Amino acid sequence: MGPRRDPVDDRTKLYACERIPNEHGGEGKFTSRIESVRSGDGSPGRDCTDSEDDRKRLGGDGVLAEVLTVFINGLQQGAIYVLVAIGLSIILGTLKFVNFAHGALYLVGTYVGLLVTLEIQLTDGKLAEWGFTSIGLGWGFLAALVIVPIVVFAVGLLMERFVARPFYDRPDTDQILLTFGLAIVVQEVFKILFGGQSYNFARPGWASGPVDLPIIGAFPEWRLYVIGITAVLVAGVYALVEFTDFGLVVRAGTRDAEMVELLGIKLSRPYLMVFGVGAALAGVAGVVGGPLYAVNPNIGTEILVPAFLVVVIGGVGSITGAVLGGILLGETLAILVAVAPQWSQVGIYVLAAVVLLARPQGLLGSEEVTP
Amino acid sequence: MSDEPTETADATEEGGAVVERERTEREFPSWERVRESELFVIAITTVALAVFPWLFARAPVISGVLQGYQDLATLIVIWGIFAMGFNLLLGYTGLLSFGHAAFWGGAAYAAGVFSTHVSSSPLLIILAGTAFAALLAWALGFVALRRGGIYFAILTLAFGQMAYYMALSPLSGITGGENGYTGVELAPLLGSFFLQYPVPGLDWLVGTWTYVLVGVVAVVCVAAANRILHSPYGMVFRAIRENDQRAEFVGLNVWRYKLMAFVISGTLAGVAGSLFTIYSAYVPVQSLYWTTSGEVVIMAVLGGVGSLFGPILGAGIYLYVENVISGVQQLTLPFTGPGEYVTLVQEPVVLLEGFGAYWHLILGLVFVAVIVLFPRGIWGLFEDAAGAVRRLGSDH
Numbered sequence: 075m076g077p078r079r080d081p082v083d084d085r086t087k088l089y090a091c092e093r094i095p096n097e098h099g100g101e102g103k104f105t106s107r108i109e110s111v112r113s114g115d116g117s118p119g120r121d122c123t124d125s126e127d128d129r130k131r132l133g134g135d136g137v138l139a140e141v142l143t144v145f146i147n148g149l150q151q152g153a154i155y156v157l158v159a160i161g162l163s164i165i166l167g168t169l170k171f172v173n174f175a176h177g178a179l180y181l182v183g184t185y186v187g188l189l190v191t192l193e194i195q196l197t198d199g200k201l202a203e204w205g206f207t208s209i210g211l212g213w214g215f216l217a218a219l220v221i222v223p224i225v226v227f228a229v230g231l232l233m234e235r236f237v238a239r240p241f242y243d244r245p246d247t248d249q250i251l252l253t254f255g256l257a258i259v260v261q262e263v264f265k266i267l268f269g270g271q272s273y274n275f276a277r278p279g280w281a282s283g284p285v286d287l288p289i290i291g292a293f294p295e296w297r298l299y300v301i302g303i304t305a306v307l308v309a310g311v312y313a314l315v316e317f318t319d320f321g322l323v324v325r326a327g328t329r330d331a332e333m334v335e336l337l338g339i340k341l342s343r344p345y346l347m348v349f350g351v352g353a354a355l356a357g358v359a360g361v362v363g364g365p366l367y368a369v370n371p372n373i374g375t376e377i378l379v380p381a382f383l384v385v386v387i388g389g390v391g392s393i394t395g396a397v398l399g400g401i402l403l404g405e406t407l408a409i410l411v412a413v414a415p416q417w418s419q420v421g422i423y424v425l426a427a428v429v430l431l432a433r434p435q436g437l438l439g440s441e442e443v444t445p
Numbered sequence: 446m447s448d449e450p451t452e453t454a455d456a457t458e459e460g461g462a463v464v465e466r467e468r469t470e471r472e473f474p475s476w477e478r479v480r481e482s483e484l485f486v487i488a489i490t491t492v493a494l495a496v497f498p499w500l501f502a503r504a505p506v507i508s509g510v511l512q513g514y515q516d517l518a519t520l521i522v523i524w525g526i527f528a529m530g531f532n533l534l535l536g537y538t539g540l541l542s543f544g545h546a547a548f549w550g551g552a553a554y555a556a557g558v559f560s561t562h563v564s565s566s567p568l569l570i571i572l573a574g575t576a577f578a579a580l581l582a583w584a585l586g587f588v589a590l591r592r593g594g595i596y597f598a599i600l601t602l603a604f605g606q607m608a609y610y611m612a613l614s615p616l617s618g619i620t621g622g623e624n625g626y627t628g629v630e631l632a633p634l635l636g637s638f639f640l641q642y643p644v645p646g647l648d649w650l651v652g653t654w655t656y657v658l659v660g661v662v663a664v665v666c667v668a669a670a671n672r673i674l675h676s677p678y679g680m681v682f683r684a685i686r687e688n689d690q691r692a693e694f695v696g697l698n699v700w701r702y703k704l705m706a707f708v709i710s711g712t713l714a715g716v717a718g719s720l721f722t723i724y725s726a727y728v729p730v731q732s733l734y735w736t737t738s739g740e741v742v743i744m745a746v747l748g749g750v751g752s753l754f755g756p757i758l759g760a761g762i763y764l765y766v767e768n769v770i771s772g773v774q775q776l777t778l779p780f781t782g783p784g785e786y787v788t789l790v791q792e793p794v795v796l797l798e799g800f801g802a803y804w805h806l807i808l809g810l811v812f813v814a815v816i817v818l819f820p821r822g823i824w825g826l827f828e829d830a831a832g833a834v835r836r837l838g839s840d841h
Binding site for chain 1 (some may be wrong): 806
């Protein structure tokens with residue numbers, strides 16, 4: 075295990091963009107927060123007075139280092155969005171099903187990942203009351219990276235069969251309402267079982283420290299892993315959809331489901347798979363995002379809104395669109411956090427509004443696929 | 446538009462025969478006609494709102510069982526206005542908005558800021574908050590309605606969140622940021638009635654002047670919504686809900702009607718939000734968060750979309766569960782309710798300890814059940830039951 079991190083500071087880092095303006099007054103302190111995020115060890119209580127020293131100590135100086143740091147932070151932020159948004163986008167594009175419970179899959183992924191990776195002490199919630207004060211397998215992060223997608227994939231299959239399928243023929247609003255209700259139920263179940271407080275999802279020991287990058291200097295290693303894992307998974311899903319027979323059927327079904335079925339190809343199984351794969355990606359997002367963000371029952375609904383924005387910006391049903399939208403959103407967020415932190419959260423919505431006014435079908439969406 | 450099937454459906458189903466018979470006798474206007482008339486709706490609403498706080502908080506036996514209290518009664522009416530306004534959009538135009546918190550919270554903030562800097566007269570505060578919400582609804586609707594269907598839900602959700610983050614940091618100098626807006630100032634109503642004081646002579650019935658103000662505004666809102674929905678204008682809303690393509694082909698400018706429905710709905714949400722500022726003398730920043738939009742969605746669907754009063758009932762149920770049932774310690778059989786008022790001969794069987802903590806989960810499950818099983822909500826169930834009783838009666 076790496077150095078113990080203060081969970082509170084970790085949370086502020088995670089939500090740096092949201093919280094900073096409330097916790098700090100002046101511009102100088104904003105930059106100091108960015109510095110401490112950049113240094114990667116999350117040491118708390120850094121004051122703006124020693125930010126210059128930090129810069130020297132970390133080696134990376136100058137505008138270029140600053141810009142690159144912001145860029146990689148944006149990529150990492152975007153990576154999480156991409157993982158969640160791809161599932162949302164392909165499910166919406168192929169199955170024409172609006173899944174407001176997609177964030178719940180992220181939530182399940184995070185908690186299952188936490189329990190597989192570590193042993194945690196429960197202090198609140200029903201599980202603790204029932205005597206499970208110390209639970210978790212403690213098998214480490216790599217195990218979680220294998221187990222969580224399988225578990226959430228299965229959850230996704232069940233969801234398609236028992237939640238989505240009976241509602242394919244109902245109006246959009248009913249689908250939204252149903253999945254919204256489901257999201258609340260899942261969130262409440264986790265709140266009751268684990269309590270409402272945040273857990274600290276420690277980064278794996280082999281990736282907890284900073285790594286020395288050229289030009290930039292020290293950078294949190296885990297963020298690079300998040301980008302790498304996302305890139306590999308996205309490439310895999312892209313290949314699955316673009317270059318396999320399965321992908322061909324799915325893409326054909328996206329264009330004209332009726333015609334595909336008339337040709338004698340049964341779509342219900344590919345649809346099931348699409349739902350499962352989308353769910354598994356959200357689960358992985360929960361695992362890789364867990365160590366970056368606080369783990370509490372609200373994270374599912376919190377990730378849902380930006381993920382929907384990514385889908386809207388990128389265009390429904392398009393994997394490349396989701397990647398582009400996710401990176402755009404992540405970069406916008408990172409740049410604004412560095413330049414004008416109080417506007418960072420508002421900025422992503424402005425971006426979405428601008429894209430929508432200019433290109434209503436999304437950057438890479440096609441008119442015919444949109445539901 | 447006059448032959449729109451939804452409008453005539455329940456008249457022919459429930460009372461066609463009755464109307465015919467009464468018309469031949471020419472003694473009284475038929476009950477069906479009275480029931481549909483505007484004055485009747487207003488009168489019933491007035492009586493119900495006047496009696497509600499007494500029944501809920503002070504009546505013998507009933508209030509003892511319910512464990513209601515005056516402030517909750519006021520809050521229920523305020524949220525009732527909000528849910529009713531929201532339902533003009535969902536139930537009558539078929540558009541699902543997840544951004545109504547922006548109008549509720551936006552109006553609440555506008556009302557609060559207005560009370561500090563311009564005038565603290567309650568009526569002017571309501572006007573200011575409502576006007577702000579109407580303008581905001583017009584602007585947001587203009588962008589959000591560019592895409593129909595699911596996009597509308599996602600976009601309203603996104604812009605609602607944008608309003609939340611605006612209030613949280615860039616505008617925190619005005620809104621108070623995370624702490625909410627605390628500087629609300631309230632002058633006496635019409636210069637002479639202090640809002641938190643009981644109404645002389647009628648305090649056993651309606652309680653405080655705050656409730657009187659909220660109740661009167663609620664009656665006005667119900668009357669306005671009822672008038673709109675029964676006008677040709679409201680008929681167009683329903684036509685759009687049933688089939689917006691067909692409405693377009695008839696020659697209606699569907700987009701403009703949708704925008705107007707959105708603005709009217711946002712305006713009513715604004716009325717409710719302004720009243721909330723007056724009620725609590727404080728605006729929490731959570732009033733803009735999207736969970737607030739989610740709550741009003743749950744209220745409307747739970748109570749029953751597609752009827753004027755269903756969402757108000759839904760608001761009552763939601764807030765009652767949130768504020769009273771959540772305090773219940775044990776789920777027992779037979780259920781003794783929140784109070785110790787009901788004493789039973791036998792000791793009840795305890796089914797579940799710490800029952801109150803599950804209130805949100807229970808609401809979520811009931812919400813899902815309503816969507817799957819009773820899309821017309823609890824009000825729809827009542828209507829079905831009433832219809833069944835009437836049919837039983839007419840058989841004999």
